[in-house]
Amino acid sequence: MRNNHRLRWAAVPLAATLAVVLAGCTQAQLHGFLPGFENEGETAVTNQTDRIAGLWTTSWIVLLIVGLITWGLIIWTIVVYRRRKGQTGLPVQLRYNMPIEIFYTVVPLILVVGFFAFTVRDQIEIESRYATPDVTIEVQAKQWAWDFNYVNEDVFSPGIQAQDDPNGAPGSRIESKLPVLVLPVDKTIEIALESRDVIHSFWVIDFLYKKDVIPGKTNYMSVTPQRIGTYAGKCAELCGEYHSLMLFNVEVVSQADYETYIQSLRTAGNVGQLDNQFDRNQNQPGTSAPTAPEGN
Structure with missing residues (x-):
């Protein structure tokens, strides 16, 4: 006791x-x-x-x-x-x-x-996927950059791989040239992930979430951004020589700023969707391989 x-x-x-x-x-x-x-x-x-x-x-x-x-x-x-001391033998x-x-x-x-x-x-x-997301984005991964299709608005944003900053510290990149995915805050977002070549991985670091991007298959991410800001993203799957340059940013903005950005894409002539015409995987399941001329 x-x-x-x-x-x-x-x-x-x-x-x-x-x-x-x-x-x-x-x-x-x-x-x-x-x-x-x-x-x-x-x-x-x-x-x-x-x-x-x-x-x-x-x-x-x-x-x-x-x-x-x-x-x-x-x-x-x-x-x-x-x-x-003094003990012998086995216990x-x-x-x-x-x-x-x-x-x-x-x-x-x-x-x-x-x-x-x-x-x-x-x-x-x-x-779990949203039944009726507010915004649908299609991400096209490619060696070594990202293209973004804004499906509902029928506009797109092409991207190039990260560029070294000659005036910055060793290994630094030019932020203004990174591909940018713009998302409206407090809206349900569905992101469809597709690859044009090899396996990539779509990783937004502060989202604490990543998803593989696999040729011939569409994966989905469903997320609701809740804080306005700029968040770094990168490919998290070794995908070739310039894998380390496959960077992008996600900008979470207000609805008004989102609409302004979409209008800027229209003004720049980026109307329509970037489709699979640039796909390098012609023999993947679900795709049609080019037909060889008869006799070859």
Whole structure:
């Protein structure tokens, strides 16, 4: 009874200390130092970033607790059961211990099932497509840049690969020449991803989400941007010699600025859609290979 009383009093300051430490954490620390959570009080970048960050951070907390328990038991065993001076021979051998065997079988099973269940729950939510999105974008990946079709507005924005900045630091790029995908804030967006050549991967870093772009297949991303700003994007799949130059920016803007940008594309003559006429994969499933002249 006395031991339980002591444990209770020991738990109170420990809980208070933990609460104070967590209260003093920044947004970046509370979200596992993931991108998009640098400043206090900011709206989440998209409708999914809090969910993704929560899954990531909670998983690491659970794994750290498991690691601390495991290392604690290892160190405790080394200290308590070490060979003392004057001892000889082998210690008492224990061949079976059913409670321990059940414990180290059941607990890992619970962890695996738990991680799987929470991951599937969040993945289903993230991968669900909008029935009637406000904006539909078609992204055409190519070595080594991105073209963007604004399907609803019937305009397009062609892109070139990143250009080195001769006046900047080594490895810096000319920002004004990067392909730009403009999205209206607080609108449901569906992005259809297609490739003209090899496998790419469409990654907007602060969205905490990426999706492979596979030749002959259309993948989809559904997202609602919630914070106005400019967010860096890149190809996350090694796709050839200039893979590192396959960069782009996503600009989340107000509805009025979005309409102004669409009008600027029309004024520039970028009316219509960039289709598969530039596709280099003529023999992919679902495409028609050129017909060879008879006799060749």
